[in-house]
Amino acid sequence: METNMLQANPQNWYLVLSTILFSIGVMGVLMRRNALIILMCIELMLNSVNLLLVSFSAYAGNSEGQVFVFFIMVVAAAEVAVGLALLVSIYRNLATTDIDVLSKLKW
Amino acid sequence: MNSQIIFFILAALSIMSALFVVFSKNPIYSVIWLIVCFFTIAGHYIMLNAQFLAIVHIIVYAGAIMVLMLFTVMLLNLNKATEPHKPLLYKVAAMVSGGLMLLVLLASMRSTELGPYAAPAYSESGFVQNVGMVLFTEFLLPFEMTSVLFIAAMIGAVVLAKKEIH
Amino acid sequence: MENLLELTNLIAPATWVPLFPLIGFLIIALFGKQLKSVSGWLASAMILVSFALTCYLFLNLPDNKDLNFELFQWMKWGNITLSFGWLIDHLSLVMMLVITGIGFLIHLYSIGYMHHDEGFSRFFSYLNLFIFFMLLLVMGNSYLIMFIGWEGVGLASYLLIGFWFKNDAYNDAAKKAFIMNRIGDLGFLLAMFFMLFHFGGLDYLTVNEAASKLGLGTLLITSITLLLFVGAMGKSAQIPLYTWLPDAMAGPTPVSALIHAATMVTAGIYMIARSNILFAMAPHTMDVVMWVGVATSIFAAVIGMKQNDIKKVLAYSTVSQLGLMFAALGMGAFESGMFHVVTHAFFKALLFLGAGSVIHAMSGEQDIRNMGGLSKYIKLTWFTFLIGTLAISGIFPFSGFFSKDEILANAFNGHTLVWILLSISSMMTAFYMFRLFFLTFSRDFRGTEDQKSHLHESPWTMTVPLIVLSVFAVIAGFWGLPVVFSETHVFANYLAPIFAESKNILTAHAHLDHSTEWMLMGIATLAALMSIGLAYYFYIQSKLLPEPDAETKGFAKWVADKFYIDELYDKVFVRPMMVLSDLFYVLVDKLVVDLLVMASAWIVGFTGRTIRLVQTGNTGLYLFLMVIGMMVFMFIQLVY
Incomplete structure (x- = not known):
């Protein structure tokens, strides 16, 4: 009965929640210039998508969606490892993590 | 009724912490607020009866990724003073x-038909046993492939981050 | 169908006949560098095996039976089916024997002739390729397969004429041969399209059956046969498409012997003999064939009298003899034409190989004004060359006498004017051949001292083919003894089933009585002897010598310069074509095509130069643009 109650919320709420989180992530990516923060905002966006997937999976009674979320987490972990390594290497060369300084790649 | 209250509290917490992530001046605070946000999302997972993911989420994100972030922040000696400033x-x-x-996404979601929805009486799809069954039968090969991905990421990270020896 | 069951054991040997030269070609072309001098022997062995198989077919094919076998179905659309198969009958067997037999001898000869050449292996790979296509040409059971072989021998001829490709003049000669042949091939192609459209097939059985249902001399059959004859004109060097053959002498001498005397140039005659029913149905075309043949025969003989290059003389005599064959075909004497093809193949190959031996001895000299007195130094070549010259001049009992006599007898029997003209042409042939012979082998040596010290007889690989061919040049005539000597004409009897149907269509002439035949033979022999005497008087008694090119005047200069036909073609066809090409180059290429290309290139360059400025390198801006783009897409998706 207790678990039943836990799932009693309409799915739309989760949709709205994950959309709001995603938009906050987008806003952060646009607003901040620190590459580390941008990376964190991307993580936030990924998580909002994960939340959406889990809600669909749970409401449809299908485990496959959760397996997808698991794989997304795997990929995110790999991405963060490589992304932070890149960041360290950039910082070592330019002594900054400001993305606006990284404007060498142009016409 | 209880579940609704819990949902709203959790949702408010996650939105608030996400906003703090974006607006904090100090990167250390951002990291810590992101950890809070991840914990609230794990709470949502439990609400959705996805215990396995909730645990994995906390271990992977809060335990591994965010620690990595914190270490990077310390390694690069980032703080409020070094934070680049953007025009208003x-x-x-x-x-x-x-x-x-947000508006566009919500609008497109409204226009999406979810179909006739009946709340399931009780779903066990998120239990460790069920997820494990799917993961180790249907998705066994991709699961094993993730180890290759991790090896590649590890080697890549080492190569990128190590000091160049001239 | 029943003959198929009986003859199934002949299908495999027949299929292997052209495959051996093909295998030889592939091996030598791929591994020529490794094989080195072995390639010559390998190529000869391949042809020898083909020859043996052809002999096996010749001995085992029952009389009055053909091997008409479909190997596989090639194309099929609508109700038209084109298949790939062999037709082995007496006609194709005769050609196959000539091709593989003489082909083998010439391969053997080439081993000696070409052994200094750096392109030794390449030469033999081309020769094998040629034999393969030539066999395809004569063995196919449809015009389509004949056409494949037809084009293939054209290719091989092109490659071999331009064999010494470092010389630009030789390359030009090769291109000329190829382009001239292409004009003829267009006629052949059009004829095939006509046949496909009106008869619904291209194999000989279908075409012959459909054609014999048409009326005699209808427009359709006349145009088809005329178009076929245009193809034959190109391949067999008849007026007006003959100019490529003398130029084709640029190739190595064995090539001239094999391709441009014995086999390829007779493809046109084979084609007309093969389609004898079609031609018998078109009397107008027959007249055209005859008169073109007669004209070519006379014209080439006249030019041949003033040529001083040993190979050019032989080339013009080939053109002249081919004209004689066409005249025979045009008179409906198909078997006489084919008979002359065979005897001509022997003695003309012999003459060319002898000429090759002379050139070999003279270290590359080809001008007969610089030769003379060679009989003392190269006895065997001298003797075999004499046999060949006697044969082509039509002296009894050499082969040329019988085959020429047969054609002349046919001409006398109904076309008196043709008989007179052909007799004159024969006299001229005897004259210029003996002129060539006397100037080359008799009197004193006129070359340099250096050449004199090098004079030597050729190696055995070159002399053996000469001996074998001279034997055949003597005895080949006895397959076709005229009626006065023997009751049965072996050769004509052998080919009779092929031409039986067309003989029914053509109005038969009464047989000449024996006294007339004796008289004709007498006249021919006398005329030939007279010409020889004349040549003897001019070039031995009076010790005349052809004057240097610069001193030739008047009509003689016209003849020596081949009546300026090449120059005429150059003025009438080549120059206007060049002018037209230049015009199109300026109008179409420069103005339209280049403009379009340049404009599009400029547009691309301009937009690239302009748009690249968007790439500011500002990551923040990129992110903004990305998000805005995503929103725009979602907005569009919402609205529509």
Whole structure:
């Protein structure tokens, strides 16, 4: 009965929640210039998508969606490892993590 | 009724912490607020009866990724003073864009038909046993492939981050 | 169908006949560098095996039976089916024997002739390729397969004429041969399209059956046969498409012997003999064939009298003899034409190989004004060359006498004017051949001292083919003894089933009585002897010598310069074509095509130069643009 109650919320709420989180992530990516923060905002966006997937999976009674979320987490972990390594290497060369300084790649 | 209250509290917490992530001046605070946000999302997972993911989420994100972030922040010696400054116009534009994004997404979701929805009486799809069954039968090969991905990422990270020896 | 069951054991040997030269070609072309001098022997062995198989077919094919076998179905659309198969009958067997037999001898000869050449292996790979296509040409059971072989021998001829490709003049000669042949091939192609459209097939059985249902001399059959004859004109060097053959002498001498005397140039005659029913149905075309043949025969003989290059003389005599064959075909004497093809193949190959031996001895000299007195130094070549010259001049009992006599007898029997003209042409042939012979082998040596010290007889690989061919040049005539000597004409009897149907269509002439035949033979022999005497008087008694090119005047200069036909073609066809090409180059290429290309290139360059400025390198801006783009897409998706 207790678990039943836990799932009693309409799915739309989760949709709205994950959309709001995603938009906050987008806003952060646009607003901040620190590459580390941008990376964190991307993580936030990924998580909002994960939340959406889990809600669909749970409401449809299908485990496959959760397996997808698991794989997304795997990929995110790999991405963060490589992304932070890149960041360290950039910082070592330019002594900054400001993305606006990284404007060498142009016409 | 209880579940609704819990949902709203958790949702408010996650939105608030996400906003703090974006607006904190100090990167250390951002990291810590992101950890809070991840914990609230794990709470949502439990609400959705996805215990396995909730645990994995906390271990992977809060335990591994965020620690990595913190270490990087310390390694690079980032703090409030070193934080680059953006013009106000930029910030306003970013906020407007984010708001527009929200609007557009919500609008497209409204136009999406979810189909006749009946709340399931009780779903065990998120239990460790069920997820494990699917993961180790249907998705066994991709699961094993993730180890290759991790090896590649590990080697890549080492190569990128190690000091260049001239 | 029943003959198929009986003859199934002949299908495999027949299929292997052209495959051996093909295998030889592939091996030598791929591994020529490794094989080195072995390639010559390998190529000869391949042809020898083909020859043996052809002999096996010749001995085992029952009389009055053909091997008409479909190997596989090639194309099929609508109700038209084109298949790939062999037709082995007496006609194709005769050609196959000539091709593989003489082909083998010439391969053997080439081993000696070409052994200094750096392109030794390449030469033999081309020769094998040629034999393969030539066999395809004569063995196919449809015009389509004949056409494949037809084009293939054209290719091989092109490659071999331009064999010494470092010389630009030789390359030009090769291109000329190829382009001239292409004009003829267009006629052949059009004829095939006509046949496909009106008869619904291209194999000989279908075409012959459909054609014999048409009326005699209808427009359709006349145009088809005329178009076929245009193809034959190109391949067999008849007026007006003959100019490529003398130029084709640029190739190595064995090539001239094999391709441009014995086999390829007779493809046109084979084609007309093969389609004898079609031609018998078109009397107008027959007249055209005859008169073109007669004209070519006379014209080439006249030019041949004033040529001083040993190979050019032989080339013009080939053109002249081919004209004689066409005249025979045009008179409906198909078997006489084919008979002359065979005897001509022997003695003309012999003459060319002898000429090759002379050139070999003279270290590359080809001008007969610089030769003379060679009989003392190269006895065997001298003797075999004499046999060949006697044969082509039509002296009894050499082969040329019988085959020429047969054609002349046919001409006398109904076309008196043709008989007179052909007799004159024969006299001229005897004259210029003996002129060539006397100037080359008799009197004193006129070359340099250096050449004199090098004079030597050729190696055995070159002399053996000469001996074998001279034997055949003597005895080949006895397969076709005229009626006065023997009751049965072996050769004509052998080919009789092929031409039986067309003989029914053509109005038969009464047989000449024996006294007339004796008289004709007498006249021919006398005329030939007279010409020889004349040549003897001019070039031995009076010790005349052809004057240097610069001193030739008047009509003689016209003849020596081949009546300026090449120059005429150059003025009438080549120059206007060049002018037209230049015009199109300026109008179409420069103005339209280049403009379009340049404009599009400029547009791309301009937009690239302009748009690249968007790439500011500002990551923040990129992110903004990305998000805005995503929103725009979602907005569009919402609205529509």
